[in-house]
Amino acid sequence: xxxxxxxxxxxxxxxxxxxxxxxxxxxxxxxxxxxxxxxxxxxxxxxxxxxxxxxxxxxxxxxxxxxxxxxxxxxxxxxxxxxxxxxxxxxxxxxxxxxxxxxxxxxxxxxxxxxxxxxxxxxxxxxxxxxxxxxxxxxxxxxxxxxxxxxxxxxxxxxxxxxxxxxxxxxxxxxxxxxxxxxxxxxxxxxxxxxxxxxxxxxxxxxxxxxxxxxxxxxxxxxxxxxxxxxxxxxxxxxxxxxxxxxxxxxxxxxxxxxxxxxxxxxxxxxxxxxxxxxxxxxxxxxxxxxxxxxxxxxxxxxxxx
Amino acid sequence: xxxxxxxxxxxxxxxxxxxxxxxxxxxxxxxxxxxxxxxxxxxxxxxxxxxxxxxxxxxxxxxxxxxxxxxxxxxxxxxxxxxxxxxxxxxxxxxxxxxxxxxxxxxxxxxxxxxxxxxxxxxxxxxxxxxxxxxxxxxxxxxxxxxxxxxxxxxxxxxxxxxxxxxxxxxxxxxxxxxxxxxxxxxxxxxxxxxxxxxxxxxxxxxxxxxxxxxxxxxxxxxxxxxxxxxxxxxxxxxxxxxxxxxxxxxxxxxxxxxxxxxxxxxxxxxxxxxxxxx
Numbered sequence: 001x002x003x004x005x006x007x008x009x010x011x012x013x014x015x016x017x018x019x020x021x022x023x024x025x026x027x028x029x030x031x032x033x034x035x036x037x038x039x040x041x042x043x044x045x046x047x048x049x050x051x052x053x054x055x056x057x058x059x060x061x062x063x064x065x066x067x068x069x070x071x072x073x074x075x076x077x078x079x080x081x082x083x084x085x086x087x088x089x090x091x092x093x094x095x096x097x098x099x100x101x102x103x104x105x106x107x108x109x110x111x112x113x114x115x116x117x118x119x120x121x122x123x124x125x126x127x128x129x130x131x132x133x134x135x136x137x138x139x140x141x142x143x144x145x146x147x148x149x150x151x152x153x154x155x156x157x158x159x160x161x162x163x164x165x166x167x168x169x170x171x172x173x174x175x176x177x178x179x180x181x182x183x184x185x186x187x188x189x190x191x192x193x194x195x196x197x198x199x200x201x202x203x204x205x206x207x208x209x210x211x212x213x214x215x216x217x218x219x220x221x222x223x224x225x226x227x228x229x230x231x232x233x234x235x236x237x238x239x240x241x242x243x244x245x246x247x248x249x250x251x252x253x254x255x256x257x258x259x260x261x262x263x264x265x266x267x268x269x270x271x272x273x274x275x276x277x278x279x280x281x282x283x284x285x286x287x288x289x290x291x292x293x294x295x296x297x298x299x300x301x302x303x304x305x306x
Numbered sequence: 307x308x309x310x311x312x313x314x315x316x317x318x319x320x321x322x323x324x325x326x327x328x329x330x331x332x333x334x335x336x337x338x339x340x341x342x343x344x345x346x347x348x349x350x351x352x353x354x355x356x357x358x359x360x361x362x363x364x365x366x367x368x369x370x371x372x373x374x375x376x377x378x379x380x381x382x383x384x385x386x387x388x389x390x391x392x393x394x395x396x397x398x399x400x401x402x403x404x405x406x407x408x409x410x411x412x413x414x415x416x417x418x419x420x421x422x423x424x425x426x427x428x429x430x431x432x433x434x435x436x437x438x439x440x441x442x443x444x445x446x447x448x449x450x451x452x453x454x455x456x457x458x459x460x461x462x463x464x465x466x467x468x469x470x471x472x473x474x475x476x477x478x479x480x481x482x483x484x485x486x487x488x489x490x491x492x493x494x495x496x497x498x499x500x501x502x503x504x505x506x507x508x509x510x511x512x513x514x515x516x517x518x519x520x521x522x523x524x525x526x527x528x529x530x531x532x533x534x535x536x537x538x539x540x541x542x543x544x545x546x547x548x549x550x551x552x553x554x555x556x557x558x559x560x561x562x563x564x565x566x567x568x569x570x571x572x573x574x575x576x577x578x579x580x581x582x583x584x585x
Contacts, residue, residue: 011489012404016416019401019460022393026457027423030431030438037433093327096320108324110572112331117568119518121540122560125553126334135550137337137353171330179579203316224425232427235520239540255429255521262433263525276433283430290425 035283038276054277064274068281070249071257074162078253079230081166082173087222089170090177091215095207097178098185109182113175120172124239127168131155155240158250165251169236173229177222184218185211216301224293231286234259254282335561342366342554349550366551367559373546375530376559379538383563386448386534387516390455391509397456398463399471399505403493405464406471407479417468423461428454429521439526446529454522459512470504471497507578510571517564535560 041050058064093112097105115123130137131154139151154164188211196202196210234255237245243260245252260268262275340356341349348361355361370376405417428435435454436445444450474497482492498505523537533541539560546552568575 009408009410012408012410014490015400015404015493019397019420019464020416022397022453023420023423023457023460026435026438026453027428027431028419030434031426031428033434033437034431089327093324096323099316099320102317102320104321104324108328109576111328112324113572113576114335114565114568115331117514117518117564118335118561119536119564120520121518121536121543122338122557123334125543125557126338129550129553130334130337135350135353140353174331179576183579228425228427232429234429235518238520238524258432272433272437279430279433283426286426286430 031283034276034279036276037273038280041273042271050273054273055280058274058277058281067249067252067257068278071252071254072285074251075231075233075253077162078166078169078233079227081163082170082226082230083223085167086170086174086226087177087219090174090222091181091219093174093178094181094185095211097182109179112178115172116175118172120235121239123168123172124236127171128155128240131164156247158247161241161247162251165237165240168240169233172236176225180218180222181215184215188214213302214304217298217303220293220297220301223297224290227289227293228286231282231289254278254285258282338554339558339561342551342558346551349554363551366549366553366555369546369549369552370542370555370559373552374538374542374556375533376535376538376556378531379533379535380563382448382532383517383535386451386455387513389448390452390459390516391512393452393456394459394463394512395505395509398460398508399467399498399501400493401460402464402467402471403497406468407497417464420461420464423458424465428458432521432525436525444526446527446532448527448532450526451522451532451534454526455512455516455519459508459516462511463508466508467501467504470501474500506574510575510578513567513571514564517567535563 038054039049039051040047041053042048058068096102097109129135133139133151133153139148142148142151152160154160192210192214193206196206201209232255233253237251237253237256238259241251243256243263243265245256245260258275258278261278262270262272264270337353341353343357343363344361345363345365348355348357348363352361357363401420405413405420439445439450444453478496479492482496487495517534518536519534520536520540523534524540527533528537539556542556543553546556
């Protein structure tokens with residue numbers, strides 16, 4: 001602000017203020033307040049400072065730590081299934097869709113994206129009904145292809161509930177990697193592919209050798225988006241299995257664990273301080289993941305100037 | 307397009323794969339909607355058949371209309387979504403304009419500060435958000451949800467919109483300044499109309515997560531009067547879990563509004579994603 005503009009430029013503050021105020025008051029301050037609350041506990045006369053006692057309980061008390069590590073491990077499994085199933089399917093669909101001259105591409109694209117726009121409540125209940133042994137849609141369909149013996153009440157068994165839920169979530173969200181990869185594939189200039197063709201690189205080898213390296217940055221972004229979304233997931237498990245994330249907590253993830261602790265369930269009373277401690281742990285996990293991506297992966301991915 | 311890259315066999319295989327996956331994607335929705343128009347006996351005896359004159363029944367919808375206040379839920383969802391989107395767009399565009407247009411001390415810092423929320427989910431702060439809403443008396447009001455969704459949507463909105471605002475020509479704005487327009491008029495009259503496509507992209511990105519959210523309605527506004535459609539159908543289905551007609555009808559009614567929104571906006575949404583708005 002030099003001489004020609006000696007008057008204060010109030011309009012900058014006016015433009016910034018509403019966004020900064022709402023964002024700070026409803027997002028940033030509560031975030032730090034939650035981290036702070038994790039250091040307190042309920043004393044006889046209200047809130048008292050407790051240092052790291054909540055975290056000692058969370059990691060030290062066998063009742064709490066068993067639940068925490070169970071939820072964290074389940075959450076990693078949930079994420080791994082997304083990475084191993086959702087992203088390859090998404091990339092494959094995008095690769096097929098982006099083939100030049102494919103008819104009806106717009107129709108397929110819109111139809112495959114439909115599950116992504118549905119709410120978790122719809123998705124959770126719809127699949128619960130379809131997989132229900134009472135209704136019998138899943139067993140009769142398996143019967144039609146001669147695989148009836150494969151059927152089991154997958155959502156009701158401890159060994160399979162979490163994997164089934166993860167696959168339902170994959171079914172729901174496959175549209176997102178598909179769209180982002182599709183966009184990345186379309187942005188590859190034709191000259192590059194034609195040059196490769198002249199060198200005899202076509203079809204599959206063109207995909208592996210030319211296109212895949214060029215879309216790696218997009219795959220990186222999809223991975224970190226999936227990571228953040230999975231580690232604060234809650235809705236699908238809650239809609240399909242309830243707050244207890246049954247059977248016997250086998251589908252419990254950090255989001256449902258936080259909800260149960262914060263609000264209480266059955267005989268256990270809600271505890272905002274332990275809830276804050278779990279939220280802080282989630283924050284730490286997400287922060288570590290984002291840092292690994294930003295400093296470990298994003299800087300190493302080779303980017304090509306197109 | 308060169309002919310070397312397409313051969314008929316490949317294209318048959320491509321269509322086969324895409325049709326298979328399209329069926330997988332649409333089958334559950336299809337089953338739910340068709341069965342919601344059937345009588346209870348037909349739902350169980352012929353789950354994959356279309357409703358015919360014999361099995362057609364609207365009993366599920368009648369139960370839903372009698373027992374659940376779906377019109378109210380729909381209205382609540384509508385208010386929350388529309389007001390949140392309006393606030394995200396106007397506040398986001400104003401902040402984006404400030405960051406893109408003016409050089410001032412702390413410009414980059416404010417930008418980074420606002421971008422933090424792109425990667426950090428707002429749910430982490432739920433405990434303190436609820437306490438804040440209790441302290442200000444906003445619990446069980448739609449305003450609480452609107453505030454949360456506005457805060458949640460702003461970071462990405464500012465990020466996308468400021469990218470677009472940098473492309474608005476300086477000559478145009480300087481011409482406005484020479485004509486004596488105030489900075490506010492330059493923003494509202496000249497710049498906003500030019501970034502309308504980007505605003506539409508931001509709106510479409512935010513619309514679906516806000517409409518579908520279950521976490522914050524459950525925690526901040528669970529009262530009957532302020533239930534959103536997502537929470538309302540969750541609670542309704544939980545209560546009527548053995549009444550299959552009612553459950554299937556409630557699910558179909560919950561699918562309908564998003565499906566209509568999607569059909570109206572899908573071109574915008576797909577253009578938004580494929581134009582590289584998220585990079």
